[in-house]
Every structure is written in C-alpha cells, then in structure tokens.
Amino acid sequence: MSENEPRAAAHKPAMSIEKAQKARRKFLQSVGLTAGIVGISLLGYIPVTSARTTRLRPPGALDEADFLSSCIKCGQCVQVCPVAAIKLGDIDDGFGLGVPYIAARDQACDFSCDAVQCILACPTGSLTYHKPDFLGVRAGAPLAHAPILKAKENDAEPSLNLKERFGVARLARPESCLAVQGKGFKGQARGPAFKGEMRYVDVDRWAPIPVRDHPYERDICDLCVTECPIKDAISLQPFVNEAGDQRFMPVVQEQCVGCGVCEMICPVEPAAIVVDAQAVWKGAAR
Amino acid sequence: MSRYLDLLKGMLGAAPKRPEKVSEKVQKIMFLKYEDKDRYIKEKLHARDHHIVSHKWRNRRWAVLIATNLLFVFSFWLDIQILEGALTASRFVGFHLIDLNSALHVMLAHKHIIVNLFIGTFTVFLLWVLLGGRSFCSWVCPYHLLAEWTEKLHLWLVDRKIVTDHEFHRGTRTVFWLLFALLSVVTGYTIFETISPTGILSRALIYGPGLALGWVFLLLLFEVFWSRRAWCRYVCPIGLTYGAVGALSPLQITYHVEHCFHEGDCRKVCLVPHVLDVTVKGRAGEETLGLGPDCTRCGLCVDICPTGALRYEVKGLSKLL
Numbered sequence: 001m002s003e004n005e006p007r008a009a010a011h012k013p014a015m016s017i018e019k020a021q022k023a024r025r026k027f028l029q030s031v032g033l034t035a036g037i038v039g040i041s042l043l044g045y046i047p048v049t050s051a052r053t054t055r056l057r058p059p060g061a062l063d064e065a066d067f068l069s070s071c072i073k074c075g076q077c078v079q080v081c082p083v084a085a086i087k088l089g090d091i092d093d094g095f096g097l098g099v100p101y102i103a104a105r106d107q108a109c110d111f112s113c114d115a116v117q118c119i120l121a122c123p124t125g126s127l128t129y130h131k132p133d134f135l136g137v138r139a140g141a142p143l144a145h146a147p148i149l150k151a152k153e154n155d156a157e158p159s160l161n162l163k164e165r166f167g168v169a170r171l172a173r174p175e176s177c178l179a180v181q182g183k184g185f186k187g188q189a190r191g192p193a194f195k196g197e198m199r200y201v202d203v204d205r206w207a208p209i210p211v212r213d214h215p216y217e218r219d220i221c222d223l224c225v226t227e228c229p230i231k232d233a234i235s236l237q238p239f240v241n242e243a244g245d246q247r248f249m250p251v252v253q254e255q256c257v258g259c260g261v262c263e264m265i266c267p268v269e270p271a272a273i274v275v276d277a278q279a280v281w282k283g284a285a286r
Numbered sequence: 287m288s289r290y291l292d293l294l295k296g297m298l299g300a301a302p303k304r305p306e307k308v309s310e311k312v313q314k315i316m317f318l319k320y321e322d323k324d325r326y327i328k329e330k331l332h333a334r335d336h337h338i339v340s341h342k343w344r345n346r347r348w349a350v351l352i353a354t355n356l357l358f359v360f361s362f363w364l365d366i367q368i369l370e371g372a373l374t375a376s377r378f379v380g381f382h383l384i385d386l387n388s389a390l391h392v393m394l395a396h397k398h399i400i401v402n403l404f405i406g407t408f409t410v411f412l413l414w415v416l417l418g419g420r421s422f423c424s425w426v427c428p429y430h431l432l433a434e435w436t437e438k439l440h441l442w443l444v445d446r447k448i449v450t451d452h453e454f455h456r457g458t459r460t461v462f463w464l465l466f467a468l469l470s471v472v473t474g475y476t477i478f479e480t481i482s483p484t485g486i487l488s489r490a491l492i493y494g495p496g497l498a499l500g501w502v503f504l505l506l507l508f509e510v511f512w513s514r515r516a517w518c519r520y521v522c523p524i525g526l527t528y529g530a531v532g533a534l535s536p537l538q539i540t541y542h543v544e545h546c547f548h549e550g551d552c553r554k555v556c557l558v559p560h561v562l563d564v565t566v567k568g569r570a571g572e573e574t575l576g577l578g579p580d581c582t583r584c585g586l587c588v589d590i591c592p593t594g595a596l597r598y599e600v601k602g603l604s605k606l607l
Contacts (some may be wrong), residue, residue: 074375
C-alpha cells in the first residue's frame with residue numbers, strides 16, 4: 001500500500017468513475033427535466049394557434065396577441081366589474097390562462113360601472129383608454145365617435161372613454177328572431193334560472209339587478225334594441241317579408257361596441273343575435 | 287467579496303467552495319472545540335438534551351403566508367378591498383404591487399412598459415431588497431406551502447425506501463430562467479405564466495378552482511415520487527429572480543461557527559442545503575457568515591438547530607441591539 005500510494009496520488013483521476021457516472025446521469029436527467037418542462041409550457045400554443053375559440057375580451061383590450069403578452073393575469077378587472085361579466089381563462093386556453101374574457105350569453109358587459117372600471121384597474125395597459133402609438137389599429141376597429149351611454153345620456157359627460165370596439169353584434173339566426181317572425185315577448189327574458197344581471201336606470205341607477213327580476217312585455221320583441229346600453233348601436237327596422245307581411249328586424253349600427261348585451265338578453269334559445277368577438281365594423285350591409 | 291461572488295455563483299448552480307483562508311479567530315474556535323473530545327461529546331449531548339424542539343419560525347411563517355393569501359381572497363370575496371388582485375399583480379389599499387418575475391416577462395413579451403407597471407414593480411423591488419428576495423418563496427408563495435406539506439410525504443416514503451430522491455443539477459434553474467426569458471422575447475407570450483404554480487394557485491384561491499390545478503397536482507406528484515422539492519429547487523425562475531433582488535438584503539439568516547457541533551440537522555431540513563455548506567466542519571472561514579441570496583429565510587434551520595448557531599439577523603441592526 002505504502003508503495004502504491006505516491007503513484008496513486010500522482011495519477012489520481014479528477015473524479016472516480018462512479019462519481020463521474022453519477023454526475024453524467026444527473027446532467028442528462030437535468031437536460032430531460034428542462035426539455036420536459038419547456039415542452040409542456042409550449043403546449044400552450046395549441047389552443048392559441050388553433051384559435052378554437054375567439055374570446056370576447058373586456059372593453060379596451062389590445063389586439064389578441066398583444067393582449068396575451070401584456071396581460072399579467074392578476075384578475076383586477078374581474079374584481080371591479082359590478083356585474084361579474086369578466087372571467088379568467090383556464091389552462092385549456094393555453095397562453096390565455098388567467099387572461100380575462102367575457103361569456104356574453106351568460107353575463108355581458110352592460111357598462112353598469114359607467115366608467116369602464118376594468119380599464120382603470122388594469123396595471124399593465126392590456127386594457128387601455130389610449131393605445132400606445134407603436135401598436136397598430138385594425139381597420140374597422142375604431143369607433144366613429146365616443147359611444148354615448150344611454151344610462152348617462154343626461155349627464156354632463158354622457159360618453160364612454162372607449163376608442164375601439166371589442167366586437168360587433170350580428171343577427172346570426174334571423175329565422176329565430178321573434179321580431180322577424182312578427183312575435184312579441186312576455187315574461188323573464190332568459191327564464192327564472194338565469195343568473196345574469198343588468199343595470200336598469202329606472203329601477204336603480206347604480207345597482208344592477210338580476211334580469212329574471214325584471215320581466216318584459218312587448219308586442220313586438222325589441223329587447224336587443226331597448227336594452228342595448230349604447231346609443232345608436234342597434235335599431236329595429238321595418239321590412240316586408242316574402243309572404244308580404246310587414247315585419248321588423250334588428251339592424252346593428254356602426255356605433256356597436258360589441259358589449260354583448262343583445263346576445264345576453266335575446267329570449268330565444270340559442271340567441272338569434274350574437275356578438276362576434278374581436279370583430280371589426282365592415283359596413284352596414286353585412 | 288470573493289465569498290459574495292461564490293454565493294451568487296452558488297445560487298446559479300455552482301458547487302460550494304471551501305474557504306481559501308480560515309481566519310485566526312475561527313482556527314482558535316475550532317481548536318478549542320475539538321481540544322478535548324470527551325468534553326465536546328458531553329457538550330453536544332447536553333445541548334441535545336436541553337433542546338426544546340420548537341416550530342416557532344415555521345408557525346410564524348405559515349401564519350404570514352396563509353394570512354397574506356387570505357387577505358387576497360377576502361379582499362375580493364368580502365369586498366374589503368385591502369389587497370386586490372392576485373400574486374402576479376395587485377393593489378394594496380390602492381397602491382400598485384407587481385410581482386417582479388411576472389412584470390419581467392410582460393416587459394420581455396410585450397416590449398413596452400407603462401407607468402403603473404413600473405411603479406408597481408419598483409415598490410415590490412424595494413420591499414424584497416429589504417426583506418430578502420427569496421423570503422417571498424417561503425413567506426408568501428402558496429405553492430411553497432403545499433410543496434412543504436407534500437415534502438413530508440416524500441420524506442416518509444424515502445424513509446421506508448419506497449422512493450428515492452432524484453437530484454438534478456441546481457444549475458438547471460438558471461437554464462430555465464434564461465430559456466423562459468428567451469421564450470417570452472421570441473414568442474411574445476408570457477409562456478412561464480402558463481405553467482407557474484404560484485400564479486395558478488393564487489388565482490385559484492381568489493377566483494375559484496380550475497383545470498389548471500391539475501398541473502399543480504402533477505408537479506406535487508413528481509415531487510413526492512421522484513424528486514424532493516423539484517420545482518422550487520431546480521425549475522422556478524421566480525425564485526432566482528427574487529434571489530437576485532435580495533442579494534444585498536440586510537435581513538439574513540446568519541451562521542455562528544462557535545456554537546455549531548457540525549451535525550448537519552439543518553442541512554437535512556433545508557430547501558436549499560447548499561447555502562448551509564458553511565456548517566460542514568472546516569467550511570466556515572469567518573466567525574459569522576450570512577447564508578447568501580439563495581436562502582429563503584424560511585427558518586427551518588433556526589428551529590432545528592439545538593445550539594442557536596443559526597439566527598435571523600438584520601445586518602447592522604443586530605450589532606446595535
């Protein structure tokens with residue numbers, strides 16, 4: 001032993017074979033872990049690129065890609081919404097996880113906050129009054145003039161600070177529209193089980209109430225027109241159908257911001273009128 | 287200075303180094319400690335016998351962690367509006383607070399910084415410079431708490447030789463940090479946010495559970511059956527971001543070699559045992575040493591140490607007191 005000792009010391013490898021193997025294994029496992037986690041994180045691309053659903057984003061939202069990148073996923077917009085219209089995306093939304101959206105049929109944004117509170121709450125400018133200059137504006141996205149909120153039409157400042165629309169309403173199923181059929185409507189717009197809320201100025205200027213607590217009675221159904229919170233965004237227009245009968249049809253106007261109240265309030269199932277999320281105005285003859 | 291650099295390198299993944307020079311004072315301490323072996327053993331056993339095992343710091347920490355997260359929850363549920371938002375970004379009585387790692391990724395992905403984002407980030411930055419960056423991990427992060435609980439299950443299984451802990455290279459976390467930063471820049475999406483259990487758990491608590499909790503569950507399973515505390519140790523870039531921020535923090539856990547019997551109980555309970563390398567016999571070059579930026583200031587070592595060799599200290603302040 002004493003004979004071999006100096007030699008062993010001189011030729012002692014930096015690391016024993018066993019140790020080297022262990023280190024190698026650890027390194028490979030670490031590489032595997034890295035690849036695995038990064039791979040999983042990139043799965044978020046699938047829902048985003050396949051665009052399975054185009055979400056209706058809250059008012060003032062940047063265009064989708066910028067919205068997803070700038071949103072910090074904190075949900076402060078959720079907290080300020082008086083009608084709880086804003087929900088957060090889940091992991092099946094991919095990179096849209098934790099990003100706010102509105103399911104208009106369940107609960108639309110009726111601007112009962114009067115001031116677009118969600119924009120005010122956003123800490124990163126994902127929801128914004130003023131889009132920064134370096135971000136492009138899609139044709140048909142800007143509103144011709146500031147939308148006037150019917151609820152505060154008589155106030156000193158009747159308009160909403162909203163430059164671009166976040167969607168556009170469309171009469172998707174004219175055949176099921178009650179007005180087109182010449183029918184009226186009586187009762188709870190969405191039935192007794194519907195949980196959605198809306199602000200009715202004649203009931204309470206400041207507190208929204210459940211839609212089921214506010215029944216309607218109309219000779220010709222015009223809920224989408226009367227309940228639309230924005231002035232001049234939709235109107236009921238007469239037409240003569242193929243059978244020669246005088247009928248009415250809701251027609252979406254250029255001031256439509258895409259809030260989705262018409263979709264929420266439409267009493268037929270499925271809704272005759274829907275909001276196309278993130279759509280732009282393409283002219284009256286759509 | 288060189289120790290300081292070594293600590294930073296250690297946080298990035300380098301193996302701890304032996305001290306180049308051991309101060310005379312420490313040499314003297316070590317000599318006196320081992321001068322009389324019988325006395326040393328007696329003293330050790332004596333200290334053990336009189337050690338009242340407490341969970342003082344752990345309990346305080348759990349209380350703070352739970353209270354902080356509940357404050358978020360109740361601010362929304364009960365509409366008390368004290369701490370609105372989630373851990374990624376919030377307002378404390380109206381004042382912006384923004385998680386540093388989330389803010390970094392939004393800036394990298396969106397490539398634009400608005401004033402509120404900057405204000406919120408700066409406030410939080412100052413807060414964690416003072417409190418020690420990674421204190422965020424053990425005193426605030428909800429995933430840390432869950433992982434701490436499931437870690438007990440892991441250790442129980444290890445004890446019964448049902449599972450073994452598979453260690454990864456600690457440098458993996460640095461690679462992750464760089465990769466996720468790069469991914470944010472290149473793709474324009476805040477990709478890390480999609481898999482961050484911190485954000486997922488915080489939102490689930492406040493806004494209600496979702497499918498994303500399944501991912502958190504898988505991570506916990508991985509930690510129980512494959513690798514102890516793997517997410518916090520080898521993956522989470524939030525920890526590294528906060529570690530860097532708290533690198534100069536005055537609030538530290540300090541090690542006093544004089545009181546140490548070098549038995550290593552502290553290293554067994556530690557999330558980041560490499561910071562406790564100084565507690566190995568012969569690794570301390572100075573009488574008193576801070577544990578460095580990667581320490582989460584969780585206090586498990588403070589609780590377990592039978593001799594008070596590990597303590598919470600505020601640099602400068604402790605000397606004054």
